[in-house]
Amino acid sequence: MSNSTRVSLSDKSKLHVEHLTPAIGSVLSAPIEELVAGLHSEEIVDLLEQRGVVVFRDLDLTDEQQMAFTQTLGESEKGTKITKITMDPLENPNADYIKGAFYWHIDGTMSEVPIFASVMSAKRLSPTGGNTEFSNTYAAFDALSDEEKATVEKLQVVHMLEAAQRYVNPEPSYETLSSWQEFEPNTLPLLWKHRSGRKSLVLGSTASHIEGMGLREGTALLTKLRSWATQDQFVYSHKWQLGDLVIWDNTGTMHRATPYPLDCGRLMYRTQVAGFEPFA
Numbered sequence: 001m002s003n004s005t006r007v008s009l010s011d012k013s014k015l016h017v018e019h020l021t022p023a024i025g026s027v028l029s030a031p032i033e034e035l036v037a038g039l040h041s042e043e044i045v046d047l048l049e050q051r052g053v054v055v056f057r058d059l060d061l062t063d064e065q066q067m068a069f070t071q072t073l074g075e076s077e078k079g080t081k082i083t084k085i086t087m088d089p090l091e092n093p094n095a096d097y098i099k100g101a102f103y104w105h106i107d108g109t110m111s112e113v114p115i116f117a118s119v120m121s122a123k124r125l126s127p128t129g130g131n132t133e134f135s136n137t138y139a140a141f142d143a144l145s146d147e148e149k150a151t152v153e154k155l156q157v158v159h160m161l162e163a164a165q166r167y168v169n170p171e172p173s174y175e176t177l178s179s180w181q182e183f184e185p186n187t188l189p190l191l192w193k194h195r196s197g198r199k200s201l202v203l204g205s206t207a208s209h210i211e212g213m214g215l216r217e218g219t220a221l222l223t224k225l226r227s228w229a230t231q232d233q234f235v236y237s238h239k240w241q242l243g244d245l246v247i248w249d250n251t252g253t254m255h256r257a258t259p260y261p262l263d264c265g266r267l268m269y270r271t272q273v274a275g276f277e278p279f280a
Contacts, residue, residue, distance in 0.1 A: 015040055017047060024136040025053040025236035036065050038072030045073055048117060052136045052253045053236055053246065060243035061121055070119045070271040077115050077272035085268040099168040104135065104230060104254045105204035108275065109159040110186050117273040119247050122240040124267040129260035133237045137200040138252045140229035141191065155190040156211040157202065164205040187211060188279045195277055200252045201229055202279065251277065
């Protein structure tokens with residue numbers, strides 16, 4: 001890792017963190033048994049909230065270890081279930097639906113309380129592409145001008161599943177469109193004012209339009225902000241290796257997968273930490 005910074009998490013901690021970029025992403029290392037026992041969970045969550053993404057190399061966790069580790073970080077979303085992230089329809093009946101993962105998004109924008117964090121491990125890799133990219137939406141807001149901050153602070157955005165799915169399927173059948181529209185639109189603030197006092201942008205592929213603003217003007221603003229938030233200075237692109245475990249703070253980042261051959265068998269195992277803070 002070039003141009004990285006190595007710092008101690010705390011005076012009492014035996015862990016060290018290596019920053020991957022100035023704005024987002026850090027690497028930690030610790031014995032599996034200590035992670036599963038939750039000995040470092042508080043420090044990991046603190047670092048996750050500061051840096052957005054935490055990477056562990058060469059862990060190669062079993063399913064049981066990944067589920068146990070996830071539970072040390074908070075209440076597990078969907079109990080102890082592991083979700084297989086793959087485009088193989090034999091392993092994932094929702095393979096067509098998750099093609100939306102190729103576009104910048106935040107998980108849970110159709111809910112009032114999004115998940116806090118995702119924990120993902122690499123099981124099979126793509127021969128080309130298949131990175132996961134993360135954007136720090138805290139840092140992106142902080143870097144806006146005062147005038148731009150004042151503008152986004154008062155706006156509300158309508159999020160729709162249909163908006164995200166049209167990236168993948170721009171000419172759906174009527175039946176497909178009807179299935180998308182079974183999910184009610186969800187209006188969220190463009191700026192999330194967290195209980196911590198920090199503020200982050202709420203963007204991504206589900207963002208359909210801005211309330212009270214003309215479609216052309218609103219689309220232009222959403223596109224401008226997404227382009228701003230996904231500049232290199234705010235982004236970490238993770239090139240997967242077998243055995244990697246990556247955690248990201250879903251409340252302060254966007255993410256996407258980079259393109260890869262859909263028939264390559266790429267397989268990730270994902271567990272999630274339940275959310276505790278509504279959009280506000």
